[in-house]
Amino acid sequence: MKKIIVAGLILSSALFGAEHVIDQKGKTFIPHAITVAVGDTLVFKNSDPFAHNAFTDNAANEFDTGMQAPGNDISIKVKAAGVFNVECAIHPNMLLTVTAK
Amino acid sequence: MRAILAIVLLLGIVNASEQFKMGEKIYKETCLSCHGADGNGNPHVSFIVNPRKLTQTILTQEQAYKIIKNGAHAMGAAADIMPSFKSVLNEEELHAVAHYIYKKFDPKAQERIDELYAKSDAIAQEQVEQMLKHGKKIYNRNCSWCHAVNGDGNGEATKNPEMSIFPYNLVKSLLDEKQMFLYAKHGGKYWGTRKEDMPAWGNKYDDYTLKSVVKYINVQLKGEAK
Numbered sequence: 001m002k003k004i005i006v007a008g009l010i011l012s013s014a015l016f017g018a019e020h021v022i023d024q025k026g027k028t029f030i031p032h033a034i035t036v037a038v039g040d041t042l043v044f045k046n047s048d049p050f051a052h053n054a055f056t057d058n059a060a061n062e063f064d065t066g067m068q069a070p071g072n073d074i075s076i077k078v079k080a081a082g083v084f085n086v087e088c089a090i091h092p093n094m095l096l097t098v099t100a101k
Numbered sequence: 102m103r104a105i106l107a108i109v110l111l112l113g114i115v116n117a118s119e120q121f122k123m124g125e126k127i128y129k130e131t132c133l134s135c136h137g138a139d140g141n142g143n144p145h146v147s148f149i150v151n152p153r154k155l156t157q158t159i160l161t162q163e164q165a166y167k168i169i170k171n172g173a174h175a176m177g178a179a180a181d182i183m184p185s186f187k188s189v190l191n192e193e194e195l196h197a198v199a200h201y202i203y204k205k206f207d208p209k210a211q212e213r214i215d216e217l218y219a220k221s222d223a224i225a226q227e228q229v230e231q232m233l234k235h236g237k238k239i240y241n242r243n244c245s246w247c248h249a250v251n252g253d254g255n256g257e258a259t260k261n262p263e264m265s266i267f268p269y270n271l272v273k274s275l276l277d278e279k280q281m282f283l284y285a286k287h288g289g290k291y292w293g294t295r296k297e298d299m300p301a302w303g304n305k306y307d308d309y310t311l312k313s314v315v316k317y318i319n320v321q322l323k324g325e326a327k
Contacts, residue, residue: 050258
């Protein structure tokens, strides 16, 4: 039974991709660098008492969360391999480097 | 002729000294309770009013006079904490207290501002059209969340009650392009605010980009607001 569950988890992970939580806390992305697989999902949390706006200009993975209120989660699927930076439009010192393989 | 010149100079010094004394008296009676004896804020009230540090001003003496006279809200501040003193002080007294604040707490402010600006990249005037386009893009992406697309300070980010941010109404701001550029580059804390509401965008953008944003605010947004 255990083997079936483990196999199921591996299969669903392969089919739907893994989730990686990126917290935004103290005007910092935590972690500030992450390696993921194409198809994985970045889940942006906001633990600060104010809004954030994560985005990247990377053409292959372009996204913009828009205004993200405190306590909200926003999921972004990684579409293409490569290394790209994610910034916050409101807080200039926030930087996340994503390596997608 | 020399004697007349000496008398004129002497009278000027006496007048400035009289103005300083008048300003000092008013400051101690009226301003000290919030701004503190050293201009850095009275620690006993700073948890309520968070006054700016007068020792790190970006304002000219004339701009300080206008804020004392009309209150900060009329000059673009979101919160109505720094009140207007025009019903309490006459013109002579308003100028005297601005003179005192400037001379006492930050006499080298203008020198410091000019030096900082001189170190920034010079931008050729013929680039204005390009700057307006670039400035608009950056403004809408980074600044409009707080300062709003039209610059009135009521951006999306202010609508969240948990946030407690009070962005300036940029179209009412007294700052000229040089001051606004330096404020954006170094951030509010560098210029005397206690919180880091206005970040130092110089950590992210080059001088050309920041000057473009300021150009867009001054030419486009202030122009539309007239």
